[in-house]
Structures are given as C-alpha cells and as structure tokens.
Amino acid sequence: MNHLEKRLDRQRAYFDSGATRPLPRREAALRRLLQALEQSEGDLLAALERDLGKHPFEGYETEVGLVRQHLRYTLSHLRRWAGPKLAAVSPLHFPAGAFIRPEPRGLVLIIAPWNYPVQLCLIPLIDAIAAGNCAVLKPSEGAPATAQALCRLLRLALPEGWVSCIPGGVETTQALLAERFDYIFFTGGQRVGKIVMRAAAEHLTPVTLELGGKSPCIVAPSADIPLAARRILWGKLLNAGQTCVAPDYLLVHRSVKEALVAELRRQLALLCPDFAHNGDYPRLASARAFDRLAGLLIGRTPLVGGGVCREELKIEPTVVEAEPGDPLLREELFGPLLPLVTFDRLGDAIRLVRAGEKPLALYLFTRSAGTVRRVCEQLSFGGGCVNDTVVQMAGNALPFGGVGASGMGRYHGPHGFLAMSHQKPVVLRGSLDLPVRYPPYGEKLDLLKLLLR
Incomplete structure (x- = not known):
C-alpha cells in the first residue's frame, strides 16, 4: 500500500x-x-x-x-x-x-x-x-x-x-x-x-x-449601449478574460455595431489605460497562453485594443471582427480576445448559438421583455444575465453549473x-394492513385503480 x-x-x-x-x-x-x-x-x-x-x-x-x-x-x-x-x-x-x-x-x-x-x-x-x-x-x-x-x-x-x-x-x-x-x-x-x-x-x-465553452453575448437593437460596453468590458477585464463564464464572443445587431465599438474604445481607455503596466489588470497564466492568444491576432485588424506585451504576459482587451466558421468561434478563447459577429435578425443570432455546443453562460443586452423571453425560451445555457455579465455566479441562492x-x-x-x-x-408503516395488495387478486383491479388514481 x-x-x-x-x-x-x-x-x-x-x-x-x-x-x-x-x-x-x-x-x-x-x-x-x-x-x-x-x-x-x-x-x-x-x-x-x-x-x-x-x-x-x-x-x-x-x-x-x-x-x-x-x-x-x-x-x-x-x-x-x-x-x-x-x-x-x-x-x-x-x-x-x-x-x-x-x-x-x-x-x-x-x-x-x-x-x-x-x-x-x-x-x-x-x-x-x-x-x-x-x-x-x-x-x-x-x-x-x-x-x-x-x-x-x-x-x-x-x-x-x-x-x-x-x-x-x-x-x-x-x-x-x-x-x-x-x-x-x-x-x-x-x-x-x-x-x-x-x-x-x-x-x-x-x-x-x-x-467551459463558448459563452455568447448578444447585443440587441434596444440595448443601452454605454452600459453594455462597460459591463461587457468588465467581464473581459476580470482575470484577463481567464474566466469560464467570461463573454467569449459578441453577437451584435448591425444597427448598433458602430456605436458599440466606439463605446468599447472609450470604456477601454477609461478602465484599462496603459494595459501592460496597469496593476489593476491581471496577466495571462503563462507564456504558452500568451503565445496562443497573440497568434490568433496575427493578420487581423482590431476594432478595439490590440496591444500585446510578452514581457508582462499581457494582451489588451481586443475586439476583432469575425464571421461564422472563424477559428475564433470554434474553441473557448480563455483570454481577453472578443470576436464580434454582426446579425440582422434575432433569429440569426439564435441559430448561430444553436450551431455550437450549449454554453455555460449567455449574456443579453436589451430593454425589450419580448427579446428576453424569446432568447430564454429558445436557447439552452447553464446560466446567464440580462444587461450584465458574470455576476450570475455570485448568487448564493442561484444554482451554478453547465x-x-x-x-x-x-x-x-x-x-x-x-x-x-x-x-x-424512508417510509414509515403502521401495523394496519390493506389486503388489496396481496394475492389472490380476483376482482381487485378496479379497487387498485381507484387507490392509485
């Protein structure tokens, strides 16, 4: 032994x-x-x-x-x-x-x-x-x-x-x-x-x-864009995106895409200036993790962020445009990268989420109760938030899991x-016995059906 x-x-x-x-x-x-x-x-x-x-x-x-x-x-x-x-x-x-x-x-x-x-x-x-x-x-x-x-x-x-x-x-x-x-x-x-x-x-x-998995973040036309940008970015800043429930990719309605990107840039400047030497912003777990994520940015033009610093093992929170089938949409990123996919109808976003595995988390930014109802009815996910990210895992009364x-x-x-x-x-029985359950059964079937009704 x-x-x-x-x-x-x-x-x-x-x-x-x-x-x-x-x-x-x-x-x-x-x-x-x-x-x-x-x-x-x-x-x-x-x-x-x-x-x-x-x-x-x-x-x-x-x-x-x-x-x-x-x-x-x-x-x-x-x-x-x-x-x-x-x-x-x-x-x-x-x-x-x-x-x-x-x-x-x-x-x-x-x-x-x-x-x-x-x-x-x-x-x-x-x-x-x-x-x-x-x-x-x-x-x-x-x-x-x-x-x-x-x-x-x-x-x-x-x-x-x-x-x-x-x-x-x-x-x-x-x-x-x-x-x-x-x-x-x-x-x-x-x-x-x-x-x-x-x-x-x-x-x-x-x-x-x-x-873990690919946790989507849907931004609907009715979203409060400044609020959405701040809370999405906060969800990616936490632990440099190395969070199993971090928003993993954005599904953004075409009508609010430009406004969201502009607001994400503004919020990034406020929340994470000088990312490489910012003591509030954690580093990546290892050089291997840095190299994997930095490699995914090669040849892409960032919409937001894009800075890298291997010496500090830090990558700036970065939004890049993506299309269905993009490698960024196939595996969990587990880092501060955020691919953005544009959609024209909510049904398109729902179909894209359904095409992958069921996610651990889903986030939805909207002021429409109908949009909330439709997404919650039509998509299966471990848990999530409307108009926020990550905070669902902090509730003691809420179940957490995939x-x-x-x-x-x-x-x-x-x-x-x-x-x-x-x-x-454990069942506790008394000594009184109903004979209906014992053989011979004879004509007891109707009585049994009555008792089990």
Whole structure:
C-alpha cells in the first residue's frame, strides 16, 4: 500500500467513525474555516497577486470575499438544509408516512483549476463539509503559491482526517483519479473533464463537472449601449478574460455595431489605460497562453485594443471582427480576445448559438421583455444575465453549473449541499394492513385503480 492509499484509508476511517456527521460538529468546522480564512486573508491575496497578477481588490471581489460570503450563508441555512423533510406516500400504503433524510456521500475528491484557485477550491469544499463528508482537495499546480497558502489554511482549520490538501501536478491528479471516491467535483476544461468522467466510471462514482465553452453575448437593437460596453468590458477585464463564464464572443445587431465599438474604445481607455503596466489588470497564466492568444491576432485588424506585451504576459482587451466558421468561434478563447459577429435578425443570432455546443453562460443586452423571453425560451445555457455579465455566479441562492458539453451538476448554496448529499427516502408503516395488495387478486383491479388514481 503506497502513501496515498494509506492517507485515503485514514480519511475513510475518520468518516466511518461518524465524526463528521453531527450537525454541531459540521457547524463548528465551518466556523473554524471562516476564522482561518479571515486570519489567512493577507496570505491568500498576496499569493493570488504572485501567481496571477491579481490586484488585492479583484482577489477579494472574485475569490476571498465570495468564499467568506458563501461560508456565512451556509452557516445561516445549514440546519434547515440538513433536517429531514416530510414526504407524501401512496394511499395504497395507508396508514404510512415518509421522510427524506440527507446523508453524506463519504469521501469527496475536489479537483480545482488555476484561474480562480481560492474560490473554486473552497466553495465546493464548504458544501462537502456542510453535508458531512470528508474531502480531498487537489489545488492546481498552475497557481503554486495559492496552493501552498490553501494547504496552510486547511491545516490551521481542520484535522487532516476530515480534509486533506494534496498539491502536485498531473501525476498527482492521475494517482488520485485511480483511487475510489464517493463523489468527484471537477472544475476545468472539457478535455480533462472527459478524463475525469472516464476515471469515475471505473468505480461508478457520481460527478459534478464544471466545464467551459463558448459563452455568447448578444447585443440587441434596444440595448443601452454605454452600459453594455462597460459591463461587457468588465467581464473581459476580470482575470484577463481567464474566466469560464467570461463573454467569449459578441453577437451584435448591425444597427448598433458602430456605436458599440466606439463605446468599447472609450470604456477601454477609461478602465484599462496603459494595459501592460496597469496593476489593476491581471496577466495571462503563462507564456504558452500568451503565445496562443497573440497568434490568433496575427493578420487581423482590431476594432478595439490590440496591444500585446510578452514581457508582462499581457494582451489588451481586443475586439476583432469575425464571421461564422472563424477559428475564433470554434474553441473557448480563455483570454481577453472578443470576436464580434454582426446579425440582422434575432433569429440569426439564435441559430448561430444553436450551431455550437450549449454554453455555460449567455449574456443579453436589451430593454425589450419580448427579446428576453424569446432568447430564454429558445436557447439552452447553464446560466446567464440580462444587461450584465458574470455576476450570475455570485448568487448564493442561484444554482451554478453547465448543461450539455459545458458541464453537469449544480452547486452554490442549497444546490451545493444537495450535490454533496444523498437524499435518502424512508417510509414509515403502521401495523394496519390493506389486503388489496396481496394475492389472490380476483376482482381487485378496479379497487387498485381507484387507490392509485
């Protein structure tokens, strides 16, 4: 038995001891995690700046602050989520009652990405603890300083039997996926998501897959153009566009195209001057990511932006014109590039979105209720916003997750608790017995139909 197997066996033994099940112990663990998060805030923000160039404001806004908010929300609602719920039973079983009792799944594996390494580690972990599970956290090697800070935070807050933080590279992830878990929560790209799902299938392990995809942003003729430009650009400035729900391409009605482009230029000058040396604007994850994105700009004339600085690993938020079939519209860009496609009728935009995989997010800028209704009825997407971008993922009461190729499963707030729990139904019968269900059946069919009506 190797070191990893021994470590996981210790965690399974810890879970089997029942230590994580009592509700007061879960609440106490979450309070310790909240206290450790507050004590480690400076450490985490510094690590995010070191790994990704995130300004402390953005690090708190999109990572530490969201985790803190989620922790407080979970603590205030956990007793209601965790209690048994009464359920109805068939009249055929009279007299009887039933309840549904949430129970923990067991040992949960959480594999987190590098782009939001605090939020996407700790929010699913909070859900796992709230539901009474033990967890193995695999932070990303793409944000090494943050991974070490997270491991220090968790050692401070919780016993290793309850939560184990295992940093490392691809080999570590492969070793973990070869083991049996009771649930796997993965955030990342579609290619690795398929690998995770195949590994989970070997043990029939259920999964949540939070993937990405091409998230469209539709700008209708009735849009408030200054507002649309500011909020679209903000969605691309966050983490330099390295966000799974960032607007990935623009579908703009021909009548407002020139006005939108002009306003995007103006907003870019206001929000991100001197992009290469702007401390508010994060850098790209690696030279490889920079070269891939910069290569996609070769031979194109930018409508907005277009600056590149390899020394700082920064590309200015850039809008370029594209046509259906353009390489920019085939794969998730995961960076500050924003191809723009012009449409003449809303139906054209809807057909273009339908031609691709179902997106993780969709954004629509319009002042027309009819346009909102038509887009929401005719397009399938994980979640989205009308007249804003990205903010749908910050709501504790809203489920977050993909559909189709953009993922499966939901989390955040009660939805995360449900994902990390098995909803166990139990029927309580009395001693009174209705003979209709027992043979001989004779002429009982009409009575059975009446009871089951």
